[in-house]
Amino acid sequence: MSQISEQEILDCIEKMPAFPKSVSKIIELTSSMDSSAKDIIAVIEGDPVMTGKILQVMNSAFYSLPTKITSIHRALVIIGLNTIKNLAISIAVIGVLRPYKEPHFDSDLFFSDYFIAGLLHDFGTIVFTEFKAEEFEHALAESSINKSSLYLAETKYLGMNHAQVSQILALKWGLSEVIAESIACHHQNVPNNLLSSCIFTANQIAKQAQLGNSGNPVIEILSAEQIAIFGVPFNELIEELGDISLIKETVHHFIGT
Numbered sequence: 001m002s003q004i005s006e007q008e009i010l011d012c013i014e015k016m017p018a019f020p021k022s023v024s025k026i027i028e029l030t031s032s033m034d035s036s037a038k039d040i041i042a043v044i045e046g047d048p049v050m051t052g053k054i055l056q057v058m059n060s061a062f063y064s065l066p067t068k069i070t071s072i073h074r075a076l077v078i079i080g081l082n083t084i085k086n087l088a089i090s091i092a093v094i095g096v097l098r099p100y101k102e103p104h105f106d107s108d109l110f111f112s113d114y115f116i117a118g119l120l121h122d123f124g125t126i127v128f129t130e131f132k133a134e135e136f137e138h139a140l141a142e143s144s145i146n147k148s149s150l151y152l153a154e155t156k157y158l159g160m161n162h163a164q165v166s167q168i169l170a171l172k173w174g175l176s177e178v179i180a181e182s183i184a185c186h187h188q189n190v191p192n193n194l195l196s197s198c199i200f201t202a203n204q205i206a207k208q209a210q211l212g213n214s215g216n217p218v219i220e221i222l223s224a225e226q227i228a229i230f231g232v233p234f235n236e237l238i239e240e241l242g243d244i245s246l247i248k249e250t251v252h253h254f255i256g257t
Contacts (some may be wrong), residue, residue, distance in 0.1 A: 003133060003159030009168050012131040022047040023092040027174045030085045037076055044072045044088065053091050054084065089175075092118050120175070121183045121199050124165025125150075132158055140215050150216035151187050163187055185257060189223035199225045201237070208238060 025043045029035040041127050045051055051072055057071040057081070069075050076084050138154035141232070146153075151161035167184035182195040186203065190196050200220070205211075207219045210255035230237050 004135075004170060005173070006160075009127065009160070009165050010172070013126050013169055016127070018131070020047065020050075020092055022050060023088050024174065026085055026088050030081065031174075031176070039083060040081065041072050041076060044084070050088055050091055054087050057087060059083055118199055118202055120161055120170055120179075121166055121186050121203075123169055124162030127165050127169065128158065129164060130156065143215065144217060148215055149187065149218045149220065161187075187220070189226065191225060194229065197229055201226060201230065201234075204234065205238060205241070208234075209244060211244075 022043050026040060029040050029043065044054065054072065054075060055069055057063075058075045065077075065078070069078065070082075091233075125136070128139075135157045136154070139150060139157045142148070142153040142156070143150040151163060154161040158252070163184050163186055167180045170180040170183055178195065182193055182199060185193065185196050186199040188196070201222060204219050204222065207216070227233055232240065
């Protein structure tokens with residue numbers, strides 16, 4: 001078994017494609033209290049690909065707006081600055097993920113499980129797939145055969161799990177420590193961490209609904225605190241969500257552009 005160090009992960013990440021300059025600039029601007037919406041709009045409009053994809057999402061069935069959105073300024077008015085930022089990050093992440101097609105790991109299925117903030121929480125698996133393929137293959141096989149959580153098998157074969165690698169990557173890309181920490185502990189029941197609880201629960205919903213495949217077959221149990229956050233047990237939460245086919249269709253539409 002090969003034990004991977006944090007420095008080795010950082011070295012691997014350095015070999016991966018970087019975020020486009022426009023996305024890095026958006027992250028920088030949205031982290032500053034001195035930045036204005038006008039500054040952010042200018043950066044997005046300076047990137048024709050990003051502009052086109054954001055407008056395409058805005059005009060999709062997911063938003064079902066009565067009139068067509070033709071400008072980033074109008075999009076920002078409707079969905080807000082934070083969502084615009086998340087869309088920009090998602091576009092960049094999808095661009096980075098797209099080249100990775102390895103045996104037993106279908107990135108197209110991986111895409112449809114996670115969107116916006118949730119999109120990054122399992123990104124460590126991509127690093128393993130690219131740079132530690134043999135060890136990761138063993139972890140995937142053991143997880144599948146034993147019906148055990150993938151992150152436990154990863155720790156066994158690599159000395160680190162994908163959540164920890166995703167945290168390192170999130171910090172490397174300039175995301176906040178709050179997001180990075182929530183990503184790192186998304187397989188744990190961490191008290192008073194709403195973001196982590198949402199990622200954890202969305203993870204289980206995606207697996208229960210068979211929306212894609214991130215390589216982890218186990219549907220983990222929500223803690224009492226997590227159930228309290230959503231107000232209903234897991235099965236009732238699934239029922240209350242109803243038909244999520246439109247969400248799935250919209251995500252596929254977004255990643256396919």
